[in-house]
Amino acid sequence: MPSDHATYVVEVDNLLSVCHFQPPQTLANPATLRSVNSHLHSTVIPAGPRNPEPRLPTPVPTLDSIRHKVEAGTRHTLDDGLLLYEPSTPLHEVGALANLVRGRLNGNRAYYNINTHLNATNICVYRCTFCAFRSDLREAKGYVMSDEQILARGQEAVDNGCTEMHIVGGLHHQKKYDWYVNLVRILHDAYPDLHLKAWTGVEINWFEFLAKKSVREILEDLIDAGLGSMPGGGAAI
Ligand code: SF4
Numbered sequence: 164m165p166s167d168h169a170t171y172v173v174e175v176d177n178l179l180s181v182c183h184f185q186p187p188q189t190l191a192n193p194a195t196l197r198s199v200n201s202h203l204h205s206t207v208i209p210a211g212p213r214n215p216e217p218r219l220p221t222p223v224p225t226l227d228s229i230r231h232k233v234e235a236g237t238r239h240t241l242d243d244g245l246l247l248y249e250p251s252t253p254l255h256e257v258g259a260l261a262n263l264v265r266g267r268l269n270g271n272r273a274y275y276n277i278n279t280h281l282n283a284t285n286i287c288v289y290r291c292t293f294c295a296f297r298s299d300l301r302e303a304k305g306y307v308m309s310d311e312q313i314l315a316r317g318q319e320a321v322d323n324g325c326t327e328m329h330i331v332g333g334l335h336h337q338k339k340y341d342w343y344v345n346l347v348r349i350l351h352d353a354y355p356d357l358h359l360k361a362w363t364g365v366e367i368n369w370f371e372f373l374a375k376k377s378v379r380e381i382l383e384d385l386i387d388a389g390l391g392s393m394p395g396g397g398a399a400i
Contacts, residue, residue, distance in 0.1 A: 226256060233260045236267075276326045276358070281316050283308045283346055287333030289365075300336050307335065310349055317354045329394055330361035340374040344388050351389020358391040367393075 222228065224243045232239055247257055284307040287297035298305035308316075320328055328350065335342075347361055362370075362385065370381045382390075 226252065230260060233263055277324050278327045278329055279316075279320045279323070279325045281308075281313065281328055281330045282332040283313055283330070284332045284335050284338070286335045288336050288369075289334060297333050307338070310345075313346055314349060314353055317350045317357060321354050321357060325357065327358040327360055327391075330359060331363055331366065331394060334366065334369040340370055340376075343370060344384050347385055347390050348388035355389075359389055360392045360394050361385070361390055363394055 221240070221242065224240065224246050226246070229239065229243050229246065231237075232243065246252060282296070284305075285296050285298045286300055286305045286307060287294075290297065317328065330346070330350075343362065343366070347359055350357065351359055367378060367381055370376070371378060374381060376384075
C-alpha cells in the first residue's frame with residue numbers, strides 16, 4: 164500500500180475521532196461544524212504524487228460572494244452553507260437569495276390553499292414529551308368525535324371555502340384500523356372536492372401494528388378511501 168494512502172487512512176481516523184467525541188447538539192453548533200470542517204480541510208489531503216497540484220487556499224465566503232454564486236447558478240461550498248446558517252447572517256437577505264432561485268425555477272407564481280384541521284381524537288397510547296394535546300383514555304379532557312361530528316367539520320370547511328383538510332390525532336387505545344380508514348372515506352364521499360391530507364408516519368406505523376398490513380397495503384387502503392396526501396409530522400421526522 165503506498166505510504167500516501169496510509170497517511171490518508173490515519174487522517175480519516177483522526178477526523179472520525181473528532182466527530183465521534185462531539186455530542187449531536189455540539190455538532191449542530193455552527194462554530195463546531197466550522198472547526199470539524201477546518202479539521203477536514205487541514206488533514207484529509209493525500210500527500211505525494213497522487214496530489215501533485217498545490218491547493219489554493221479556500222476564500223472565506225461572504226454574503227456578497229454567496230450572492231454572486233446564486234446569481235451565477237454556481238454550486239455552494241460547505242463554508243457558504245455554514246455562513247448562511249450563522250445566527251448573525253441577516254435572515255431577510257437569505258430569504259431574498261432563496262426567492263431569487265425560486266423565481267428562476269418557477270417564475271412569478273405561487274400557490275396557496277385554504278386549510279383547516281381535524282383532530283378526531285386526542286386519546287393516545289403514546290406520551291411524546293413535547294405533546295400537550297394527548298389524553299389518557301379516562302382523562303376528563305379525552306374526546307373522540309362521532310361520524311356526525313366529523314362530517315359536520317367537513318361541511319364547515321366547505322362552507323368556509325377550504326380546499327384542504329389536514330387530519331391528524333391521537334393513536335386511540337381502542338379504535339380499530341377501520342375507524343381511521345372510514346374517517347377518510349366518509350369525508351371524501353361527502354366532500355369529494357376537499358383535499359384530504361391525513362395521517363403522519365407515526366399513524367401509518369400504528370396502523371401497521373393494528374392491521375398487521377404492510378405500509379403499501381395501508382396506503383392503498385387509504386388512497387382507495389380518498390386520501391390525497393400525507394402531512395409531515397415533526398415526530399415522524
Ligand atoms: S403520537 Fe401524537 S398525539 Fe400521541 S403523544 Fe405523540 S405527538 Fe401527541
